[in-house]
Amino acid sequence: MGDDVLRLASAVRARVPSCGIVLMMAGNRPAAVGRAMAAGVHGIVPTDTGLPRLIATLKGVAAGCVTMAPSLAGSAMGLGVPGAGPATKLSTRESQVLRLTAGGATVKEIAAELYLAAGTVRNVTSASIKKLGGRNRFDAARIAVEQGWI
Template identity: 40%
Template sequence: MITSTHAAARTCRGTTQIVVAGDRPILTEALAVCLGDVKGFRVTGVADAHHQVVPTLRRTAADVLVVSGVSPRSLALADEVRRALPSCGVTLIADESTHPPLTRLRDSCRVGVVHRRARLAELIGTIRQVSAAAPAAGTEGAAAHDAAGGGAAQLKDRECSILRATVAGCTIKEIARDLYLAPGTVRNLASSAIRKLGARNRFDAARIAAERGLL
């Protein structure tokens, strides 16, 4: 049970782990430095070659891959990451955000597309949205267990973060502040977790998730 204020605050604070990839090392490294300075972000790896990306994502347990520059090769990479690591979101920085292949990718809640002329705030917001939409690592197996009547819920990373913060005694306002989300988004994610777990409220959902070892 968490008893210290410091531990409770740490539980409320979510960190999005990011790997940055691109075929222009100077720009890729500069973007990595920039994102690493954003509160709540931690850049855990940089990859400037296609074959390095998935191993780097696996090694660092990244939440989001950010790809600087979109080409047929990087689009194929996004598909590869989605197949190999469903728990990892992808954010693409593109020259043309309405290109048909990009439109197809944008249909996934785990893929975000930002125009290369967008401001940094838009990129940061997109990364956060993609991270919030990505399922927690290992929940693919939980989903299969559900289908077989196992009863384990498929909770997203942010839903788990919100429930952990609830266990720590954080309010909606505190959770929103520490996860860099709008209070309405926190409520929506909490409602989703409540529905998945068949709980009565946020606190009941946190209890059920803890008992099932989901947190």
Template identity: 35%
Template sequence: MTIRLLLADDQALVRGALSALLGLEPDLEVVAEAGSGADVVTAVLDHRPDVALLDVEMPGLDGIEATAEVRRTAPQTRVLIVTTFGRPGYLRRALQAGASGFVVKDTPAAQLADAVRRVHQGLRVVDPQLAADSLVAGESPLSQRETEVLRAARDGSPVSAIAARLFLSEGTVRNHLSAAIGKTGAANRTEAVLTADNFGWL
């Protein structure tokens, strides 16, 4: 039986390489590709793949948000996250969104093909080092609002701009930033963004 695949990555070169590698396997067939998270659900509904391989960082919807949408609209399609960014927070959030597996892009081709088969069988596949790191890192200490404020602060926007974007008062934004700095053990908001980003909490 052939396992039908969808590949989603915003880099065409990466999609092409994955397609070529997986296409060498006699039981795997790439039936669709997507270059953004927003295109994933449409492609899944149009092509009905058995397994969708999604990157995390894509324009529009990220891979984790796209995973939740795929599981909601096409529950017969299983999701395997294949990403450069092996961050503990990403793993936790991806599994919570309904992903069946999470591997990094430098996984050898034979192991990736095996991961696809196992996910298709209904098994869970997680990079073992990442699983261990996730247990050590624990869940994000940030509240939903603190996470939103830190995300908005990523580009270095002033407090006034963040407040306007999130429809909050400047004082509230400062309070959330201060709390996030304390919870991440950072010295300032730039460091807090960096720490949260590295753990995959944003």
């Protein structure tokens, strides 16, 4: 991901602010993730991403969420990257589950992505809903997005 791509992303965002931009990136490079997010990119997926994860990312970006693979989202933490969020009352696992939920992933897809049992995903989701006062998992994800926690 060179400077030309980032300049183009930044120019598109400046010209059409409502346009969501998703980039594919090889490797897990925290500095590149931070630069991409600073350029206005809303989603980043690894080049080896499967179709279901790519579709979930596109749905998340279309819904106005910053969406990326958990392996890349960890890179963004602590970089002052929009969407990485300030300190939150959510655990890392809760943030991961809610970020994938906001991206449109099902419980089964989240479980596969995070290498968890579906029951564990439901338990983490339930704890997130209680912490945030949400009505359901999607409402909890919306609250977390609005607060800038995911």
